Amino acid sequence: DAGVTQSPTHLIKTRGQQVTLRCSPKSGHDTVSWYQQALGQGPQFIFQYYEEEERQRGNFPDRFSGHQFPNYSSELNVNALLLGDSALYLCASSSWAGAPLFFGPGTRLTVL
Amino acid sequence: GESVGLHLPTLSVQEGDNSIINCAYSNSASDYFIWYKQESGKGPQFIIDIRSNMDKRQGQRVTVLLNKTVKHLSLQIAATQPGDSAVYFCAENMSRNNAGNMLTFGGGTRLMVKP
Numbered sequence: 001d002a003g004v005t006q007s008p009t010h011l012i013k014t015r016g017q018q019v020t021l022r023c024s025p026k027s028g029h030d031t032v033s034w035y036q037q038a039l040g041q042g043p044q045f046i047f048q049y050y051e052e053e054e055r056q057r058g059n060f061p062d063r064f065s066g067h068q069f070p071n072y073s074s075e076l077n078v079n080a081l082l083l084g085d086s087a088l089y090l091c092a093s094s095s096w097a098g099a100p101l102f103f104g105p106g107t108r109l110t111v112l
Numbered sequence: 113g114e115s116v117g118l119h120l121p122t123l124s125v126q127e128g129d130n131s132i133i134n135c136a137y138s139n140s141a142s143d144y145f146i147w148y149k150q151e152s153g154k155g156p157q158f159i160i161d162i163r164s165n166m167d168k169r170q171g172q173r174v175t176v177l178l179n180k181t182v183k184h185l186s187l188q189i190a191a192t193q194p195g196d197s198a199v200y201f202c203a204e205n206m207s208r209n210n211a212g213n214m215l216t217f218g219g220g221t222r223l224m225v226k227p
Contacts, residue, residue: 004155031212033212033213033214033215035215040120041219041220042201042203042217042218042219042220043156043201043215043217044217045206045214045215045216048212048214050212055212056207056212056214058214090155090156094212094213096212100146100158100161100213101146101158101213101215102158103148103155103156103157103158104155105153105154105155106154106155
């Protein structure tokens with residue numbers, strides 16, 4: 001049983017560019033959440049998707065958007081990249097009923 | 113792999129000793145708490161969780177204690193092993209209205225196990 005998978009592993013972009021990160025949830029999970037983890041800090045909640053809709057959102061600007069597909073996989077899009085967007089982006093999946101979140105390995109985004 | 117937690121509080125213990133990692137949470141209305149372990153270059157790994165209607169929960173070699181009066185959470189690891197070396201995060205569920213979990217993480221503690 002595969003856990004949460006994310007792609008790509010690493011990504012380098014320049015300021016102003018746009019990026020798309022991808023996530024496949026753990027088998028049997030229908031809810032996907034995205035977190036941003038800056039170096040030396042704990043993860044921060046970006047948003048959560050369930051039934052292809054954004055259900056909850058953290059304190060992130062509209063440059064951060066997402067999508068969930070019918071197979072429960074998800075994408076995170078970030079527009080107009082800033083240097084401060086450099087971080088590890090983590091995808092976590094769970095069942096909607098509130099079981100613990102299981103995290104993927106993350107995508108390391110570097111903005112130059 | 114990359115380094116996680118360059119300036120985190122550090123707990124150093126001898127192999128075989130017990131470890132206690134503490135965490136203060138912010139919201140007295142939080143109803144669900146989780147401990148995660150994060151090794152360098154990896155995503156957080158679920159260790160154990162506890163709901164607010166409990167004071168204590170035990171797993172394999174780990175125990176979580178919840179003190180709602182002072183909003184304090186602790187993780188106890190018995191017979192600490194070198195493989196336990198990692199950064200440990202506590203997280204509380206901030207979502208309301210029966211929505212899915214929306215976790216707020218603490219700053220993390222680095223556990224170093226000396227052989």
